[in-house]
Amino acid sequence: MPEPLTSVLSRRAEIVAEMRAIVPGEGVVDAVNEMRVFESDALTAYRQLPLVVVLPETVEQVSAVLRFCNDNGVRVVPRGSGTSLSGGSLPLADAVLLVMSRFNRVLEIDYANRAVVAQPGVTNLGITNAIENEGFYYAPDPSSQIACSIGGNVAENSGGVHCLKYGLTANNVLGIEMVLVNGDIVRLGGKHLDSEGYDLLGLMIGSEGLLGVVTEVTVRILKKPETARAVLIGFPTSEQGGQCVADVIAAGIIPGGMEMMDRPAIEAAEDFVRVGYPLDVEALLIIELDGPPAEVNHLIAEVERIAGQNGSTTCRVSMSDAERLSFWAGRKAAFPAVGRISPDYLCMDGTIPRKELPRVLAGMRELSVKHGLRVANVFHAGDGNLHPLILYDANIPGELSAAEEFGADILRLCVRVGGVLTGEHGVGVEKRDLMPEMFSEADLDQQMRIKCAFDPNHLLNPGKVFPQLRRCAELGRMHVHRGQLPFPDIPRF
Amino acid sequence: MPEPLTSVLSRRAEIVAEMRAIVPGEGVVDAVNEMRVFESDALTAYRQLPLVVVLPETVEQVSAVLRFCNDNGVRVVPRGSGTSLSGGSLPLADAVLLVMSRFNRVLEIDYANRAVVAQPGVTNLGITNAIENEGFYYAPDPSSQIACSIGGNVAENSGGVHCLKYGLTANNVLGIEMVLVNGDIVRLGGKHLDSEGYDLLGLMIGSEGLLGVVTEVTVRILKKPETARAVLIGFPTSEQGGQCVADVIAAGIIPGGMEMMDRPAIEAAEDFVRVGYPLDVEALLIIELDGPPAEVNHLIAEVERIAGQNGSTTCRVSMSDAERLSFWAGRKAAFPAVGRISPDYLCMDGTIPRKELPRVLAGMRELSVKHGLRVANVFHAGDGNLHPLILYDANIPGELSAAEEFGADILRLCVRVGGVLTGEHGVGVEKRDLMPEMFSEADLDQQMRIKCAFDPNHLLNPGKVFPQLRRCAELGRMHVHRGQLPFPDIPRF
Structure with missing residues (x-):
């Protein structure tokens, strides 16, 4: 975290009053006991009270809050449902916590364009709930989908069990409305296929609240598959399970989901939910195939053949939807297990x-x-x-x-081995100091130049993602020298 | 186009000598008669000779060329095969034309990760050719796929007949190596799923050569579908054909391709290739379904039902692969027809x-x-x-x-109606002055700030995409006033 700006702390009363002028009623929370609920996200080892909590209801209010903060050097941390696993929505002592939970309406359902327009505080599952009676759904399904917001999904480029076949958030968002730190409101993308100009929509997805605040999201929706069946496959070693995964993909099969658990996870899950997982294996694969029944049956036979070639010792195919869901129950309960x-x-x-x-x-x-x-x-x-x-x-x-x-x-x-530091949880504060393991100085400088193009004063979610701040003016010279980390340790509780 | 920099024109001999020092042998072309072949791209109404043509062979040469140009205020126009339909690779009188056609090798074929690594000068079809004996292919298929380069596809985010189901270039590129204007070499993405940090890969795709020069591309490859069948459907009005398209999509069906032609196009195509298109209809749809045979047959029945509801007057299903290809032959020949x-x-x-x-x-x-x-x-x-x-x-x-x-x-x-100025041909010079029809001032300013973050001196492909240059220093103040277009008319021949 950057060090608190003492000048901002001394102006707290004035800032709170300004926030109340912009967001009337109960939209501004400044009492310590009421702010407690916002002091952590799902990276629970870290806690911090914000300067003040603001819950706007309109895009004009978001714009006015950001314009005021930008003009007055006040930092802002945007937040959805607060389910970030990397501390992405962790408050800062000297920052306004801008909570988007009152943006909670589905604005438009458009089946002919296969699109839903929603406010960013709508939960991930809330979108599917709004359209499932017509046989449609929104594909990316983080484990936190009951609680996490679609705006947060955009900020973290969230994934889920079904993203193997249907893509991450980035592949399922068609457009957004966002507010820049100077208060400008811009629209990126829409219900059409692509857009001219730079892909600012893609850039915003996964930008972890450092580039702007999303105020509306248009997502692509999909027709539910006709059938889905799951196969439960056990292996004597994790390596065989891993090889089976690689072979299924190399064969050109793209399952709806392909999840793996190792022995400690299998034992914990089975002990918790008792769904009949084999306990004599080192690795368990759950592979779900979906589509028309004829295709699914054909692919299941292929998967069974590949599993056998890799030395599988057990292989069960779900014979009903209830059995399929029971296969998943253990996996979904694995973390609490x-x-x-x-x-x-x-x-x-x-x-x-x-x-x-x-x-x-x-x-x-x-x-x-x-x-x-x-x-x-x-x-x-x-x-x-x-x-x-x-x-x-x-x-x-x-x-x-x-x-x-x-x-x-x-x-x-x-x-x-050619991979990356995160898949779907974001960098946040958790993996911030590991970024140089992945990125060269030229890479990080270029990312920071982009940050400066959106937020030259580093007011949006500072201390997250990047291991150090660099002054935009220095970056403009295209040659920077790496200094010491300016951030003290993050308080851990 | 920006006005030529007279100081650069007067230093031409020195610049050519410097280019020869960096790229030895036949990699520098400065004779007017030899440069003629590069003076246009596929937007043939426009022509311009470049300052000099450079054809590098290594990434180090690309880096050295860009570093020299950046340090010396020399503009650079990157070019692949020169098949741009919007003038994106049109030379400038005062710019080095950086032609990537000698980067023509497929570097790695990796079936287990379903990826191919290629140099940017490899043709789109060259990638499929390298893997089709194993039953794989690269999905995006522009009509120019025999000639257009994968690097050019990245620059324009190219589409094609199969992009409806399989996505545009942006959805099929996993990683790139690129050289920034200051000569830095950065790698974005890779064979893994996603990456932390900003989505600079997405930003580069479709950036029309204004942000950097791509020197390597890693693409996702797909298994060829087991079966493909096409349906040829005629309608008495274009509106009925258009409604049928909307209804097929709304029903949750995603065809491998869904193309439409109106009466003048049908007549011209049939007169040219004689494949038996109906001549008594106002609109003709070609819908291709692919996948396992059982799925394909099921979906064809669905499509026929939806077509009937929309008043189709003819409906033919291909009974062999030869017949399917004949359905496409007219469509593919429609432009020359x-x-x-x-x-x-x-x-x-x-x-x-x-x-x-x-x-x-x-x-x-x-x-x-x-x-x-x-x-x-x-x-x-x-x-x-x-x-x-x-x-x-x-x-x-x-x-x-x-x-x-x-x-x-x-x-x-x-x-x-909520659409955009381009789908797959890019903005280039052709649609440059229409950009304000689509984007607000805040939108264009934000895009230009991104441009400044990559290329603060506006040396990369200037005069393309954006209707005017804005000085980066002005944009830093976050409030700019729109001036007059600084570009004279583009010479048209």
Whole structure:
């Protein structure tokens, strides 16, 4: 986090009064006990009270808040439902927390263009709920879909079980309305296919609240597939499971979902939900095929053949929709299930080229021995997005920092095999200081020049994503020297 | 085009010598008769000789050329195969033309990650050729795919008949290596799913050579579908055909391709290739369904039902692959076929929300009467990308400007119904001055700030895409006033 601007802290009363003038009624929260609910997001190890919480209701209010803050050097942290796993919506002591939860209406349902227009505070599942009676749905499905907002999905480029076949948020958003830090309101994309000019829509998706505030989202909707069947496949080793994933993809099959769990995760899940997972395997794959029945049956036979070639020891195909959902129940409950076998766990998020799965799984076992901590793996195998859960006990001195070191080593391994630091949870504060592992100085400078093009005074969500601030004027000279990190340690509770 | 920099013109000999020092052998072309071949792209109404043509062979050479030009205030126009339809690769009198055609090798074929790594000068079809013996292909298929380069596809975000189902270039490129104007070499994306940091990869795709020079492209490859069958459907009115397109999409069907032709285009094509198109209809749809046979047959029945509801008068389903290809032969020959019935034609490129098709087709007929010129329509109906061909005779005084006015009116109509100025041909010089029809001042300022973040001296492909240059320093103040266009008319031959 950047150091608080003391000049802003001393002007708090004036800023709060200005916010109340812009957002009347109950839209401004400044009492400490009422702000407590906003002090964390889902990266619960970190807490910070904001300067003031503002909950606007109209785009004009968002514009006025940003214009005031930009003109007065006040920092702003945008926030949706606060379900970020990387601390992306963590407040700052000297920043207005701009909470978009009152933007909660579905504005338009347009089946002929297969599009829904929604305000950013609508939940991910809220969009599907609005259209499922007509047989449509919105494809990206983060595990937090009951709670997370579509605006937050845009900020983090969220994924989910079905993103292997249907794409991430970036592939399913057609347009947005956003407010720039100077208060300008711009529209990017729309219901049409593509747009001339630079792809600012793509740039905004996954920009973690550093480039602007989204006030409207147009998403692509899909027809629900006619059939979906799942196959549960067990392997004696994780490497065989990983190879099966690579072979399914290489065969040209794109399952609706392809998830993998390792032995610790299988045992924890089965102990929790009792859905009949095999307990004598080291790796379990759940592969879902969807489409017309004839296609699904054909692909299931192909998947069974490939699994057999990779030494699978069990293979069960769901014979009803209830059975299919039971296969998924264990996977979906895996995080809380792991929570039952360990006092604490750290959920990591890295992505690798799919064919490197066996190598990375083997490397992770070596790291587990090195750091003396167990790791359970539950991940989106099909798209190479790993979620290793590092098990530790915060009450044993040194275990939290060992877990964090272990996590950093895993992410470095991901980068070494040609992967990246995150798949769908964002960088936020959690992986901020690992960015140089992935990006060269030229890369980071170029990203920072983009940041300066949107927010030259670094007022939007500062201290997130980038390991250091660089002055825009310096970047303009195209040659910068890397200095010391200007951020003190983030307070951890 | 910006006015030539006289100081650069006077230093030509020195610049040519510097280029020869960087790119030895035959990689520098400065003789006028040898440069003639580069003076146009596929927007053939415009011609301009460059300062000098440079054909580098290595990324280090590209970096050295750009660094020299950046340090010395020399403009650079990047070029692939020169097939741009919007003048995107049109040379400038005072600019180095950086031709990437010697970057022509496929570097890596990686089936397990479903990826191909290619140099930017490889043709679009060259990628499919390298992998088709294993049953794979690269999906986006511009009509120019025999000639156009994958680097040019990245610059223009090129589309094609199969992009309705499989996406544009932006959806099929996983990573690039590019050289910034200051000579820095950066890598964006890779074989993994997504990347942290800003989506600079998405930003580069469709940036029309204004942000950097691509030196390597990693693309996603797909397994060829098991079956493909096409349906040829005729309608008494264009509106019924347009409604059928909207209804097919609304029913949740995503055909591999869905193309439409109107009566003038049908007649010209049938007269040219004689494939048996019906001549008693006003609109002809070609809809291709692909996938496993059972799925394809099921979807064909659905499409036939929807066509019948919209008053189709003929409906033929291909019974063999030869017949399917004959259905496409007329469509693929439609541009040259129209060239046989009119001395000249202007090919437009606009995109609209799909359900607006009937309204836009009706509007175009009114405009045809207003401007006294015929128009033939051949377009990617499924994704709302129109290619109206305006027929005129350049030898009749006033007809070219009438055709250009007609074209501008069509594009304004596209914007009015919620569409955009281009689908896949880019803005280039052709639609540059229409950008304010689509974008507000705040929009254009923000795009120009991005341009400044990459190329603060406006040396890369100046005069293309944006209707005016704005000084980066002015934009930094976040408030700019719109001045006069600094560009003289582009020379037309």
